[in-house]
Amino acid sequence: MINITYISVSKRELELNARRSVFRANVIARDLLANTDEFTEDWGLKADALLAPFIKDEQVRVIIFNDLDRVLVDTGAKLRGSTLEFQLLNECRGRKEPRYALYQVSDGTKTLYTIYPILRDGQYQGAVLRIEESDPAFSLSLGKIVQDMALHGLPMIGLASFLGHFLLSKYLEPLNQLEMGVGALIRGNFDYRISKETGSDFSPLTNSFNVLGTRLGEVEEQQSEFVASVSHEIKTPIAALKIITESLLEAKETVDRETVFDFLKDVETESERLHEIVEDLLYLVKLEKKQMSLDVDVRPMNRCLEDSIQLLLPMANQNQITLHSNFTHKIFAEFDYNRFKQVFINLIANGIKYNSPGGRVTIRLYEERQRVHIEIEDDGWGIPEEDLPYIFNRFYRVDKGRARLTGGTGLGLSIAKEIVSLHFGEITVNSEFGEGTQFLISLPKRVEVPL
Known part of the structure; x- marks a missing residue:
């Protein structure tokens, strides 16, 4: 068993980098699902080719776990076959949601850990762990690029003009479609979809947007079903109470004491049922919002x-x-x-x-x-x-x-x-x-x- 422990740092840095990393981990997970029937150790030995496009020219390491937290693939070639246990992995498996954190090790290097669940039909199959380390050499390379641009300014201006016109014509239309789509979602139109014929460079973003629209539509439908279910469940005991009280009022001159007592027992039963429904609902809401403390x-x-x-x-x-x-x-x-x-x-x-x-x-x-x-x-x-x-x-x-x-x-x-x-x-x-x-x-x- 290998335990990973780091010191958590800078929430601001986490927020700046997490979205991009979560998106890329999501793309990896979806690609693996599309190309893999079963995540076994034999599959792990052949999976390097599937991951190659996602780590090319990036300072990134990718680890694939199965549903038992065993490492099937490690592009760092150190942990294959090991079983890892650490907080982010436990949270990802338990909640079936992406998790991320920025850590700092003793030499000052900052590392962004992003883990994304691999779900097939809602069932947890494993997870993709994406590890991205900061590298001082990268900053130096960036500085050199800026210096070279200053030395060769005029040619670069001409090139920039040409590239600007090309990029605008290529990317402006997909971005306009994305802006329209976001506006549609804000207005509650969760059926809006962006055409898959949009430029291939935007395909992952297009797919993610369409999935988001589907999920939001499902959430809206679940909310409507929930309201309808609550209304029905509460309506039943209330209707029973109404019938009992109306019957008592109509027969108030002739009803005997024993009958009144029987009716009151029915009132108590339906009142208790209504109380249980409300209490369970409040309890469930606290659980779902993680507001329930655990002993x-x-x-x-x-x-x-x-x-x-x-x-x-x-x-x-x-x-x-x-x-x-x-x-x-x-x-x-x-x-x-x-x-x-x-x-x-x-x-x-x-x-x-x-x-x-x-x-x-x-x-x-x-x-x-x-x-x-x-x-x-x-x-x-x-x-x-x-x-x-x-x-x-x-x-x-x-x-x-x-x-x-x-x-x-x-x-x-x-x-x-x-x-x-x-x-x-x-x-x-x-x-x-x-x-x-x-x-x-x-x-x-x-x-x-x-x-």
């Missing part, structure tokens, strides 16, 4: 799972479901006990609720290198294949007809995913309709999270 400490994961199972035993017995676990030894990890207890209770409770009498929920815990894995598997109703991509969405329910019977707010899996993500972990699901469902959680044993 992180090294603890036995077994204990958290055992406590969750113990709490759910009455529910399991009532539904005639067997809870089975086999933890042979303690496995320690750095995590927030209460947050993960919430995750485990949600997943195990789902295995109980969406199951038939005589069913079984199995909980497994094991470790692999520097990661902890938890599996929660049931032999219940299962999830149809067409629903699997959406089950972590807010308010999404596989069987809306049974939603009132099984209870819950429809936010449990969304909350679970955000909690796992805050620990730089991953949660995935495998399921076959009518056969059962398996949730898998994987997280690093040690994490660096804001306290």
